[in-house]
Amino acid sequence: MSAVALRMVEQLRTRRLLLWLALVVAGASAITVGVVGVYRYLDNYWIDDDRRPFLFRVDGHWAGFGLVRLGDPNDVAEFFVLRKYRRRGIGKIAARHLFERFPGAWQVRQNPANVAATAFWRQAIPVEFVEHVTETGPVQHFVIAGAH
Numbered sequence: 001m002s003a004v005a006l007r008m009v010e011q012l013r014t015r016r017l018l019l020w021l022a023l024v025v026a027g028a029s030a031i032t033v034g035v036v037g038v039y040r041y042l043d044n045y046w047i048d049d050d051r052r053p054f055l056f057r058v059d060g061h062w063a064g065f066g067l068v069r070l071g072d073p074n075d076v077a078e079f080f081v082l083r084k085y086r087r088r089g090i091g092k093i094a095a096r097h098l099f100e101r102f103p104g105a106w107q108v109r110q111n112p113a114n115v116a117a118t119a120f121w122r123q124a125i126p127v128e129f130v131e132h133v134t135e136t137g138p139v140q141h142f143v144i145a146g147a148h
């Protein structure tokens, strides 16, 4: 099994990489992009205290990212695995790393059209969850226990 490492993106020089990844997502899905062609909330990940950007690597190579908004509950705002790394269990491992960093209440949300994402989250959430279908799509709620 490949090693998945998770890293918070804090330095300006890595921001370009995240921007690139965001554009990959924008190109690969129907995500909303701002007027300058940038994922519109991207800058907020370096401005707002509650937003945390993570990149993850597989065997040393950038493989995807997760954007988290901390709160009650914590929320996965975006989550993406580069195509070549998909269906290898990478997303599941990275998602679990993310959850473990912030014990407490969580939610993950999906666009109703993204049935693959719903199938993924149902597998990736490591604990029992409650699923609701809202106007904006399925949402799963769950609680990650803290270290004892």
Ligand SMILES: CC(C)(COP(=O)(O)OP(=O)(O)OC[C@H]1O[C@@H](n2cnc3c(N)ncnc32)[C@H](O)[C@@H]1OP(=O)(O)O)[C@@H](O)C(=O)NCCC(=O)NCCS
Pocket (backbone or CB within 6 Å): 029, 078, 079, 080, 081, 082, 085, 086, 087, 088, 089, 090, 091, 092, 093, 109, 110, 111, 114, 115, 116, 117, 119, 120, 121, 123, 124
């Ligand atoms: C959804 C996504 C993050 C999954 O990443 P991944 O690394 O391929 O997922 P994993 O390999 O860890 O999958 C774990 C399980 O989830 C389910 N799953 C993952 N992708 C799936 C798909 N496309 N269709 C159906 N089930 C899927 C499967 O049960 C899978 O286990 P299996 O491969 O043994 O059958 C990735 O496809 C992606 O980045 N998609 C585009 C962006 C996106 O939709 N993000 C989610 C927004 S809410």
